[in-house]
Amino acid sequence: MDRTDHELLRLMGADARQSLAQLGAAVGLSPSAVNERVRRLQAAGTIRAIRADVAPEQISRPVLAFIWVALAPDASEDGFRRAMRDMPAICACHHVTGAWSYLLQIRVESLSGVEAFLARLKSGGWIARSETMLALSTVVDAPFIYRGA
Amino acid sequence: MDRTDHELLRLMGADARQSLAQLGAAVGLSPSAVNERVRRLQAAGTIRAIRADVAPEQISRPVLAFIWVALAPDASEDGFRRAMRDMPAICACHHVTGAWSYLLQIRVESLSGVEAFLARLKSGGWIARSETMLALSTVVDAPFIYRGA
DNA sequence: GATTGCGCCGTATAATTTACGGCCCTCCTG
């Protein structure tokens, strides 16, 4: 985990399709050495995966929304978590400090999609209260992983 | 952009290191056909990039924080955006609806890191007010792209 | 001062990607 490893992680974060030769040229190592380092980083779990970053606007997911959620008093925490994992619209879901219990990040095709999502949450009996904020424009974008319809 | 393309995007979102042969077996196509589709998806910008997803805990970025920001009245919007792009701690930055102007998502090494980040924002004269929420645990994780120290 | 371990290099082999010609099916058109 030295400076070179960090540089490799950064380079592969920008573009993981580069060949070992290219990466090697960038960090001053042979392809073999880079291969060994990358293999080690993957084996150690430092590199979790190599993923395709998809343009959300191009697959009918232009709307990004953040939803604060206060869980219903009688809702099962585990059940809620499982439900979150099974919804492909969800990009991220974190338990957070503050007035709300969870922060959800969803990508949907339209504002109606947001509405439908909220309706589903509500009808599932998970939430007591929620508050939604829409992303208007993006300054720094996290990668978008398409998890399914 | 048919069902097969979507399935390819989903598969590559889970693991983009699969060979064209593996992907082809999964969708019922030959490696050549998959290659052509993937090439098209990249050319069209639907696939923005192939990136390494890094485990934040393993590179000293265990703390995930969401920061709501109200921009200072005299702050330059463009300047703020440029500053955000240049900070490697920032995972995402969106202009949002609601009481706050921006939502920042940062990854840092510790709570002091959060404090230092806020101090930097404040001393830069960008923000009028802010509110920080910490992620306690993660249910659905977005990929983490290492952007540098 | 010898030895052990680790990381890197270079080469050989295997796997994968890329390029390309041909085929089939569909859709359009006369």
Added chain:
DNA sequence: CAGGAGGGCCGTAAATTATACGGCGCAATC
């Protein structure tokens, strides 16, 4: 309805890339 054009897929051949491995050099250890 026949002819033709276009698009997508397949299979093969070539090029590129990844993997495996033996050896070398440096540094730390004893």
